[in-house]
Amino acid sequence: MTDRKAQLAANLAQVEERIASACAAAGRKREEVTLIVVTKTYPASDVRILRQLGVRHVAENRDQDAAPKATACADLSLTWHFVGQLQTNKVRSVTSYADVVQSVDRAKLVTALSAAAVRGERELGCLIQVALDAESGERGERGGVAPDGVEELAAAIDSAPGLRLDGLMTVAPLAGEYAGRQRAAFDRLMEISSRLRAGHPAANMVSAGMSGDLEDAVAAGATHVRVGTAVLGVRPRLG
Numbered sequence: 001m002t003d004r005k006a007q008l009a010a011n012l013a014q015v016e017e018r019i020a021s022a023c024a025a026a027g028r029k030r031e032e033v034t035l036i037v038v039t040k041t042y043p044a045s046d047v048r049i050l051r052q053l054g055v056r057h058v059a060e061n062r063d064q065d066a067a068p069k070a071t072a073c074a075d076l077s078l079t080w081h082f083v084g085q086l087q088t089n090k091v092r093s094v095t096s097y098a099d100v101v102q103s104v105d106r107a108k109l110v111t112a113l114s115a116a117a118v119r120g121e122r123e124l125g126c127l128i129q130v131a132l133d134a135e136s137g138e139r140g141e142r143g144g145v146a147p148d149g150v151e152e153l154a155a156a157i158d159s160a161p162g163l164r165l166d167g168l169m170t171v172a173p174l175a176g177e178y179a180g181r182q183r184a185a186f187d188r189l190m191e192i193s194s195r196l197r198a199g200h201p202a203a204n205m206v207s208a209g210m211s212g213d214l215e216d217a218v219a220a221g222a223t224h225v226r227v228g229t230a231v232l233g234v235r236p237r238l239g
């Protein structure tokens, strides 16, 4: 094994242990939680190693980085998640490799994603990104729609050709009433998810939790955790 492979294997084992313990503590089955490794700022060679180590889901947040990486890894059977703020001029590119866009937060983006998916003859999974710190009717600073905008967006995705409404995503807020209260934030997301699922039963994905707070997310009921640093190491700069 190369040094890098050994390092990633050790890190993955630790994260796996954390997820398994969190599931056990919450009385949940391990299979209820899917690990998505966030590979942003790390090279395609790492993605390749991760796949050899059994990782099936990877996430990226910048199209400029993600597009060449996805191309370099096109031979691997991986599900690619896009988790960054998305400008409409990048939608065509993102749609060419992403299987799921987790950062859908406005109607204009739904229209653009739908057009690109239809044109590319793809079905694209969509998660609505919820900004738990956004004011009513607004978007959050790091993207995301305010909780009271979720249903309208869900209806738009539901009726958009080429798109599939899969559920919700959030990033624990740094400001507002949920700052520093990850568990409360993820509980709130679960409430919003329950309401959403009442009208859209198939939209049952809940993507929450990162390296620092995955236990809180698993305890609250998340189905997907997005882990970067704990698997790949500390990124050289914020990415």
Ligand SMILES: *Cc1c(COP(=O)(O)O)cnc(C)c1O
Binding pocket: 038, 040, 061, 083, 084, 171, 209, 210, 211, 212, 226, 227, 228, 229, 230, 239
């Ligand atoms: C970078 C990123 C993550 C992973 O964060 P870590 O703290 O490195 O685990 C998860 N979700 C999103 C949206 C990200 O941008």
